[in-house]
Amino acid sequence: MTVGDTVESLPVVRPPIVTKAFDHIVLNVEDPERSVRWWVEKFGMRTHRLEAWREGRAPFPSVEVAPGVIIDLDARTPRGGPGRNVNHFCVVIEPCDLAELAASGVFDVVGGPFHRYGAYGNSDLLYIRDPDGNVVELRHYGPSQLDGPC
Numbered sequence: 001m002t003v004g005d006t007v008e009s010l011p012v013v014r015p016p017i018v019t020k021a022f023d024h025i026v027l028n029v030e031d032p033e034r035s036v037r038w039w040v041e042k043f044g045m046r047t048h049r050l051e052a053w054r055e056g057r058a059p060f061p062s063v064e065v066a067p068g069v070i071i072d073l074d075a076r077t078p079r080g081g082p083g084r085n086v087n088h089f090c091v092v093i094e095p096c097d098l099a100e101l102a103a104s105g106v107f108d109v110v111g112g113p114f115h116r117y118g119a120y121g122n123s124d125l126l127y128i129r130d131p132d133g134n135v136v137e138l139r140h141y142g143p144s145q146l147d148g149p150c
Contacts, residue, residue, distance in 0.1 A: 016106050018094045023119050023139055024062070026072040026087035028079045032061050035073040039063040045071075049117075058117075070119045088127065088135035090118070095140045098126045110135055115146040 029035040032053065039045045045063040048070055052058035060074040072087075079085050098113035110127040118125070118139055124146050125139040 016101070016104075017096060017138060019091045020094060021092040022069060023090040023092050023137070024070045024072055025089045026060075026074050028077045028085040028087050029073045029075055030079060032073045032075050036061050036063060039071065039073075064119075068119045086134075088137050090125075090137035090139050092120075093138050093140050095142050095145075097145055098124050098138070098140075099145070101138075102126055113146055115144050 027035070036047055036050060040047065040063065043063075045065065048062040048064060049058040050061040053061040059076065060072050062070040062072045064070050074087060077087055101107070102109045102113060107126075107128040110129050112126040113124055114126075115122065115124050117123075118141070120141050122144070123139050123141045124144050125137050128136050128138060130136055
């Protein structure tokens with residue numbers, strides 16, 4: 001794409017995947033309790049897996065932005081400084097064979113495929129990197145194509 005190009009002027013191609021929805025974003029935080037409190041008090045968000053996290057059964061707590069859209073508050077990754085703490089973002093895609101997609105060379109794969117918990121429950125996912133180095137999680141719900149529990 002060059003300066004002045006519009007979406008309408010781009011050639012029509014069949015993309016390798018089809019996105020369905022925004023799923024979640026992961027914020028690297030210093031204190032998950034403080035972050036949960038801030039999101040709940042300032043925005044009235046509901047918590048997800050807070051007690052499970054407190055009991056050591058979940059890796060981090062989450063808050064719900066809207067039905068099916070959550071913010072994960074993760075203290076496991078070192079923070080990057082003020083304003084630089086987005087770990088990755090996730091989009092829901094149509095079901096596909098993520099192992100095949102990972103092996104295809106279409107994307108710069110960071111990790112996976114994995115079977116893990118998400119905003120709508122358990123799902124299969126793959127982490128890729130965009131051209132600017134941002135990590136994007138591709139996730140699909142429904143029957144898993146991977147073996148093992150979340």
